[in-house]
Amino acid sequence: MKALAARRHHRSAPVVLLLLALLVTGGLYAALVPSSAGAAEATARDIEYGSELFQANCATCHGMNAEGTQDAPSLIGVGAASVDFQVSTGRMPMEANGPQALAKPPQLTDEQVAALAAYVASLGYGPAIPTAEQVDPAEGDPANGMQLFRTNCAMCHNAVGAGGALSEGKFAPALWDSTPTVIYEAMVTGPQAMPVFNDANLTPEEKRDVISYILAQRDGSPGGIELGALGPVSEGMWAWIVGIGLLVACSVWIGAKSS
Amino acid sequence: MTTTIERGAAAGADYLDQRTGIGAAVKSFARKVFPDHWSFLLGEVALYSFVVLLISGVFLTLFFVPSMAEIHYEGPWAAMQGVEMSEAYASTLRLSFEVRGGLLMRQVHHWAALIFMASIVTHMMRVFFTGAFRKPRELNWLVGFVLMILGLAAGFSGYSLPDDVLSGNGLRITDGVVRAIPIIGSYLSYFIFGGEFPGQDLIPRLFTVHVLLVPALILALIVVHLLMVVIHKHTQYPGSGRTDQNVVGFPLFPVYVAKAGGFFFIVFGVIALMAATMQINPVWNYGPFDPSIVSAGAQPDWYMLFLEGSLRLMPGAGTEWVIGGYTLSLNVLIPAVVIPGILFSLLALYPFVEAFVTRDTGEHHVLDRPRNRPFRTAFGVAVLTAFFVLLVAGANDLIAAHFYMSLNDLTRIFRVLFFVAPVVAFILTKRICLSLQRKDRELVLHGHETGRIVRFAHGEYIEVHRPLDEHERWLRVAYEPEHPLEIAPPVDSRGVRRKGYRLDKVRQRMSQAFFEDRIEPVTPAELAAAHSHGAHDELEGGSHVASPRELEGSAPGGGRTIAEPADGSTPDARNR
Missing domain, CATH: 1.10.760.10 (Cytochrome c-like domain)
Incomplete structure (x- = not known):
């Protein structure tokens, strides 16, 4: 220790210390950085x-x-x-x-x-492709995913991910065919008009919950043909086409039989 | 030989008749004659879908809990486990997933509601375009109009009951519209919601409105509506032998009892088929209501969609005025109150406007063919077009997303179309009506084209026409065209101003707009002239010497025409 103390006023000490500091910082960065x-x-x-x-x-x-x-x-x-x-x-x-x-x-x-x-x-450093475990829908909680999806995603992507319109010809695509990996990547990188949902915003576990909810929608929903899952507009259209169409056809049939 | 059953039925009927005197009523009612046409069944569709609504609605009330108390969901739907929601929403989920047949009944109820409103609208269109609202049926038109408004109220209150995100969004818009009413708006909103939106009271209140108030009113008005049909007798389409003094058709019993009874089951069957195969209002997709959430594609059911479209089209900038610290939200007031108000008032008051213009005080039981009333038909199509533009504008985001168009451009296009499309539709429809009337004239005067071309010995070609039979002709000539009113001069012979001249002037102006353009039906004299001309050709057909001028018809394009013998069975003289 004495030898070190004796040399601390050596004129090359600042340079050595600086080199050491750089080495430690660089070494720590290399060791701790989340490598993609x-x-x-x-x-x-x-x-x-x-x-x-x-x-x-x-x-x-x-x-x-x-x-x-x-x-x-x-x-x-x-x-x-x-x-x-x-x-x-x-x-x-x-x-x-x-x-x-x-x-x-x-x-x-x-x-x-x-x-x-x-x-x-x-x-340069950026988000990595998620691992299979990170996007495994079986490990997510669809109920929590539903609440996160409704708060963060449904205003553009529709309540079950059937897609929706944005301004000036842009649109949020339907999520029916998106793979879990692609959904995760979209959340973490925010492509095109989509905002970025970083890990502070939605933790990786929460992202997995969202994926679990989206994939659960593909199992189909009770009640018959989903009519595009677009809500009352498509229901109204089919009420006119199928319902009123069939009933008018039956009316014509009944009206024609007598004469 | 009578069987035991017949004897039993007779004894039962006799028992009733001796105590209620119902026999006479049944007898007269059973013999009542109704005319036959498929479009008369559209109102029946509305009636039967209402019956289906009552039946399925009663089932739903057995399980639905109209409460906004918060609970945590415990049930079979995985995506809702432990989620906080109102009891109303939870009981809707229970109805859908746990009650046997519950989802089917929910879907029957909702599809029946859509069909109910759609059939009311189509029935109204039939009544409007055929002029069935004319005297003595103006009041029944008003009753029908009120029934439609009540239908909207029933639909909207029911749509909001499950307390999901989508219906909550609709209620939020309603809240906004109520608040936009000047001065009393905010008080009214607090009154309706029992405090700040959404409050705790709305679902129970809507439930009372939906299961008691509105259905009772609808039921009462349906009774009035049908009684008035019986009192007025049913209208009939024009045709040979049909006049304002008679009714041509079949007796209620057995023909219509069988038809109408059977038709109820057809309507129920179609609704059940849709409910069993097509999903409607999957509330579990939207989640429990939370005021902070809106999902893409949030729209009301189709019959409220025009309001949504109206709101979407209204420009927001510069239309919200702050006057002395009070906000006047014209951006909500105009699209949600003023425009629907104008469109619905036009619809409700049209029979009275037309009666004012025509000064017609006669009773009408024979319907108009839409082409014979070009102004009315064009006006109806124009109002429908305005409604349709608003309706489509209510779905502008879906159109933009599915056809890769710009949402902003679509909104601008619909803004222009709302004003331009009704005018274009009016002009086009009127022209089409007038052209159809001209075609009718042409047919009556010259008959059907047969496609037979005949060459005479001297080389001339003529086209053979077949005259209309009496039934076809009746349909095309038996109507009274309306003419613009002639009014008395503003001053009498002594130069004194006449009372009521100004009103007459308004009436005359409107009457000119209504009836200036018209095509007169063929008169008997014109018909006789046209026929003698045909008969002449017929007589001289064999050894043809008629001068070309006599053969000259007024067929379009200046072609020559000649009439074929009315009785198709006689051999054609020219073909010997």
Whole structure:
């Protein structure tokens, strides 16, 4: 201890201390940062392949290094979840300019999406693709999910996720065919007009509850054909078409029999 | 030979007759003649769906708890476990999931309500477009109108009972509309809800309105409505032999007793079929009411949708005025009170307006063909168009989402359409009516086209027409066209101003608007002229020497026409 105390006024002490502090901070950051799952498993080869895919499919709008252009945002820090959501649902690469990117059959294979996600994740820290356990609807609580869904989601996506309109041609899509992973990614990245529901807003467990509620809607609902689950408008339309249609047909039949 | 059953029935009937004298009533009623047409059954659909509503409604009251007390749900529906909700909502869930047949009865009740309102509207359309509201039936039109308003009240109060998010949203809008009424609005809102919205009192109050007050009024008015039909006798469609002095049809017993009795089961069957196969108002999807929540696609049932559309179309900016610290919410008042008020007043008062304009004091039991009253038909279509634009505007978000359109553009389009579409519909309908009348004239004068082209020996071609038979002709010529009123001059012969001239002037102006454009029916003289011309051709057909001018008809396009013998069985002279 004496030797250390004797040298504390050495002129190189501040430099050594500074280096030590940097080393500790860097080491702690490296140890404690929540590493994104995709990035952790991604090999250099994946990232290299993803980079090539990016140059071929995305760079025209998002820039050669994903730094963004005036037509499209920067993708540095959007994370693997965002890439997986946009590309696996076919929204990206975008087909045409419009109020919002439409879902369509995906243009890249699953491996290509994974590589692309790994590449974008390597550019900066962002939300990772959730694990299978994080999105397992069987582990969620649909009753809690129902309350969260009604408070946070139903005003755009409709009470059971049948979709709804937003302003100027934008819309909240129906959730009938969305996979649990895609739903989770949408909540955590907030694509297009959708707000971000980060982990402080909705905890990962609560997100799983919401997914559990959405998936429970697909089991069907008692009472017969759901008529699109769109509420009184479609019910009224069918009351006129089927109900009044059948009854007028019967009236004509009864009226015609006598004469 | 009489069987035991027949003897028993006779004895029972005799027992009743000796004590109530019902025999005479049954006898006269059973022999009452009713005319026959399918559109006369639309009112019956409304009556029968009301009966279905009563039956299914009684079942629902056995299980529904009209209380806003908060409880925690314990039941089979997983997505609601432990959720806090009102007893009204919980008992609706119990009805849906635990009571045997409860969900079916709920769906029967709700589908029957939609069919009830839809059949009232179609019945009203039939009465309006055929002029069945004319003297002596103006008061019955008003009774029917009040029945429709009561139907709206019944539907709305029932829709709100389950206390789910969707119906709560509707109540919140109602609260807003009530508050928009100047001066008394906020007091009225507190009175209705028993305090600040939503309060604790509303569901029990709505329950009383829905199961007691409104149904009793509807039932009483239905009795009045039907009694008046019996007193006035039923109207009949125009046709050969039908006049304002007779009724052509079948006796009530056995023809209509069988038909009407059978039709009740058809109506019940159609409603039951819909209730068993099509889901309606799945309250478990919307969740218990919470004032902070609105889900996308929140709309009322179809018969209230025009109000929703009216509110959606009204621009908000600049229409809310603050005068001396008081807010005047024209953005709610105009779409929710003024516009429906105007449209419904037009509907209720139309029979009196038309009577004022025509000064017609005669009784009418033969219906009008809509084409023969172009103004009325066009006016009705215009009002319906305005309602329809509002109705579709109430679903503008669903249209936008499902057809990938801009919600904002749609709203702007509907705003323009609300004013333009009724005018266009009016002009188009009137033109179509006049054209149909012209076609009737053409048919009466020249007969049906047969598609037979005949060539004469000298090379000329003519088209053979077949004259209408008497029944067809009756339908097309037996109506009185209305003419614009002639009024007395403003001053009499001594130059003194005449009383009531101004009112007469208004009447004349309206009458001109109503009846300026018209097509006169074919007169007997015109018909005789047209026929002699045809007969002439017929006589000389064999060795044709008629000058071309005699053959010249007034067929469209200036073509030549010739009449075929009325009796199709006689061999055509020209074809020998």
